[in-house]
Amino acid sequence: MKKFMLDLQVSGVERIHERYVLLRLTCVERLPEMVPGQFAEVRVDGSPSTFLRRPISIHFVDRRNNELWLLVATVGDGTRRLGQLQVGERVNCVLPLGNGFSIPPRENRGARTADERGEHETDERGERAADERGAQEAAGGARAADKGGAQAGCAEAKLLLVGGGVGVAPLLFLGAELKGLGFEPTFLLGARTGGDLLMVDEFRRYGRVLITTEDGSVGERGFVTRHSVLSTESFDRIYTCGPTPMMKAVAAYAYKNNVFCEASLENMMACGLGACLCCVEKTTEGNLCVCKNGPVFNINQLLWQN
């Protein structure tokens, strides 16, 4: 997928939480094609202590309004500066970067096959390119399909999207794409407290939303992996993004139950293009760049079994 460096214009800045800001960006031309799980490297201007770009997941692409949504956790000087942007300001972004989540293949939809459970990684990766093209075509029509149910017959594959903290970000775009393709994704979102839940109403547009909070104020009490749905229902695929301990716990469930599972990693990055080799993760194929070979990895590629 062709990458671009673009000066995007801020069309919205919404502080949705004391530590999170929803940035909406647009440009005169049509935004480039991108797929769920990919990210942007955002240049931070006006923050003297910030030198490198900040890698930020693509939260949602609103094709109708030609808007790119970024959910920014304002944790350091750089991201705090991004949270202070004003409508009309320009933000330089390099995008789309990384591989993205793999969409369940059309022909296997609704049927649990060895491929879907990730037992044939090579086949899976071969299909990814085709899947991505399908996803791109669907991108423009995601909202329309939401209403019309263009491919409602494909809804049987059970897909679970598990997110925690700012890790929920790429799952909204993924959920919207899946919904547009006729799936009925289930979101399992975890947070410390009810007040820390992000964008729940948006998630509800695209599927069932289940919640856990550590204090029990909303949904079930505890971590996401303790949610009752994991013992009462089975899933064909799990996609996860969030703090590493959470993703490892989700992966442990997936390994145990032999479920296809992809995790989106957040290693510290410099270039975002696979050039500097700073963000590597140990995998079955040696050290791979999270920015280029990821950020999405099938858990069978990761050395998380122990």
Next chain:
Amino acid sequence: MAKLNVEIGRLRLKNPVMTASGTFGYGLEFQDFVPLEGLGGIIVKGTTLKAREGNDYPRMAETPMGMLNCVGLQNKGVAYFAEHIYPQLKDIDTNWIVNVSGSSPDDYAECAARVDALDGIPAIELNISCPNVKEGGMAFGVTTKGAASVVRAVRERYSKTLIVKLSPNVTDIAEIARAVEAEGADAVSLINTLMGMAVDVERRCRVLSIGTGGLSGPAVKPVALRMVWQVAQAVKIPVVGLGGIMTATDAIEFLMAGATAIEIGTANFIDPTVTVKVRDGISDWLDRHGCSSVQEIIGCIR
């Protein structure tokens, strides 16, 4: 339009802008942003005789106006390069230069000899200055004897243009430059990264997996410029300048201080199109100042 072409040994560069090893991958990673044939040269990722996994993560720490890295020469080895990567590069019209590293003089020489066999690679940059590996690397680059021993071994088995990349982590860089010149180096490039460190105060631990790393970016530019200036006056062979170049003005500073060509490194991470901007900026500056060739400003500061 001023002439931008320069020469390093037998190497003819369309313009003095090259990319620094380890910051531009194999060039292909930047094809969406840069027409590769528009660059004077592309110095690809550090290559060793055998594949290396590099150091553990974390390998990077951001610093004021720069970054530290301890990647540790992760690469798939020279045979993999020759078989899988070289075929993708060889028909793109620029100077492809392989950065060669090793853990002993023989190791360096064997790796260089393998690269010598590739027709489309007209030069190597010998890395005797990597601060992130236990064996070899910087260990050779910090003494005149060590630097000379590697260059001597490589020179015996490498026939094309030999650039030697020097470490700034030395007392007298000019002395090292003279030592490698005496052993037959065609050019020197400097500086590699400055050894540094970062601490995570919340966790009370080191940030980088091996504790130390190499500092790059604008933070090192004044040090690099000073060293280029000193070395340019100490040797007769061409000097390639690098260290924190972000803009055309930075590049022109290095050219004036005595660099025949320059390399752009960390800036590629901030702006993937920076190489082209620097090249065009040099050209504009020369035109604006009535220079007919970049040669007019190289080493104009004494």
